[in-house]
Amino acid sequence: MEARDALQHAIEANPKLASPYLRLARVSQSWVTGMPPPRTKMPCLKLRIASYPEIYLQQGSTRFRIENLAGAEESLKKALSLDAAHRLTRAEYVLGMISLAKGDVSGAKEISRIT
Numbered sequence: 001m002e003a004r005d006a007l008q009h010a011i012e013a014n015p016k017l018a019s020p021y022l023r024l025a026r027v028s029q030s031w032v033t034g035m036p037p038p039r040t041k042m043p044c045l046k047l048r049i050a051s052y053p054e055i056y057l058q059q060g061s062t063r064f065r066i067e068n069l070a071g072a073e074e075s076l077k078k079a080l081s082l083d084a085a086h087r088l089t090r091a092e093y094v095l096g097m098i099s100l101a102k103g104d105v106s107g108a109k110e111i112s113r114i115t
Helices: 002-013 019-027 029-033 054-065 069-082 089-101 105-114
Strands: none
Touching: 002 019, 019 054, 054 069, 054 089, 069 089, 089 105
16 A cells, blocks of 8 residues: 555656556556556556556456456557567466466467467
């Protein structure tokens, strides 16, 4: 709770800085289900989003946890398309978990060969 409050203050101090939004997404992921965290509208989603593929990773991971498989898959594929350096290995892992949840074992195996 203290971290969330500190990040809210950082956002209020400089709403154009994306890093507090990313950290807030890690500690309070309610915004991915359609509701922004308290007092925050997540304008970083409009700020050079290609520079922050982790936003889509956080969104996809949270959508997977709430069993929104289609939304999770969409977000994770977007994250991977923006991750030219291939740093988001967790996105590939969660995509594999989505394939397993759908009963697509061969799809999960294919994803594991890519990584």
